[in-house]
Amino acid sequence: MIDSLFSQPNYVAAKQLLRGTAMERVAIANNVANVETPGYHRMQLDQAFKEQLQSAVRSQQVSGLESLPLNLVEDPNAVASRLDGNSVNLEQEMLHLMQNSVDHAFETQLLSGNLLRMRLAITGRS
Numbered sequence: 001m002i003d004s005l006f007s008q009p010n011y012v013a014a015k016q017l018l019r020g021t022a023m024e025r026v027a028i029a030n031n032v033a034n035v036e037t038p039g040y041h042r043m044q045l046d047q048a049f050k051e052q053l054q055s056a057v058r059s060q061q062v063s064g065l066e067s068l069p070l071n072l073v074e075d076p077n078a079v080a081s082r083l084d085g086n087s088v089n090l091e092q093e094m095l096h097l098m099q100n101s102v103d104h105a106f107e108t109q110l111l112s113g114n115l116l117r118m119r120l121a122i123t124g125r126s
Contacts, residue, residue, distance in 0.1 A: 012062040014110040016053055020045060021104045023070045028097050030072075031088045039085040042078035046071040 006012075027043045034040040049068055056065050078087035 007062070008114075009057070009060050009062045011111070011114045012065050013053065013057045014107055014114065016065050016068060018104070018107040018111065019070060020049055020053070021100060021107055023072065024096075024100050025104070027072050028093055028100060031093050032090065032097075035086070035088045035090050035093070037086060040088060041080075042075040042087045042089075043072045044075045046073045 024045045027045060031042050046069075049070055052068055053065065056062055056068075075087070078089075080087040081089070
């Protein structure tokens with residue numbers, strides 16, 4: 001019974017979105033930390049994760065979402081604009097960090113809302 005509450009498509013998708021956002025934050029932190037490292041290439045969350053998550057949500061097939069791999073890969077679109085070969089643009093990373101923060105707040109509210117509704121259903125009070 002309780003397992004079915006935590007396997008609802010919206011809850012599982014929001015939880016996976018939050019996992020992806022956390023991994024993106026790791027990539028941003030690594031990129032900022034290596035902004036002065038010669039030859040460092042910008043990293044990002046693998047697009048395959050986002051595509052598989054969107055596909056699973058569209059088809060309401062959430063059974064495999066828990067096992068989606070979260071990998072950081074080199075950004076194929078990042079071009080080294082400096083002589084040392086580093087492809088990190090600090091201003092772009094700060095924009096990614098702000099967007100990531102907004103995404104994280106939204107996803108956290110989604111999960112909190114789901115949990116509050118379950119609590120209300122179980123206890124009769126919020």
